[in-house]
Amino acid sequence: MNWMKKNYFITLFLGLSVAFFMTLIISNTMSTEQHYQIKIEQGDSLWELANKFAxxxxxxxxxKNVMVMNNLQTSHIKAGDMLVIPEVKDNFHFDHGTEIASDSN
Structure with missing residues (x-):
């Protein structure tokens, strides 16, 4: 106890360091945002990718989000590049359309 009083700056530094690292660890484990990398194919555009993944x-x-994530200055992308995109969430929509039975396909 006497040592802690004499060296309060070391104790304070160690305490703040532990608090900082615990905050860092907790914030990383609570992050649920995931990113995926995709390879750009010939003919791909950001608009087509948005139709597919957004x-x-x-x-x-x-x-805009993809451009920020990849530090893109323009929306032009080229084949062979790797692109980081936000997590893709599958949405299942039931087709409530009407089908008429017939003999033909």
């Missing part, structure tokens, strides 16, 4: 988000917002 389920519940407006396509313009998804494209």
């Amino acid at each position: 389920m519940n988000e407006p396509k313009e917002a998804w494209i």
Whole structure:
């Protein structure tokens, strides 16, 4: 106890270091945001990728998010590049359309 009083700055530094690392560890384990990497194929564009991967988000917002995540200055992408995209969530929609039975396919 006497040592802690004499060296309060070391004790304070160690305590703050432990608090910082615990905060860092907890914030990383609680992060649920996931990112995926995809390889750009010939003919791909950000708009087509947004049509494919942006389920519940407006396509313009998804494209802006992808541009920020990949540090893109323009929306032009080229084949062979790797692109980081936000987590893809599958949405299952039942088709409530009407089908008419017939003999033909």
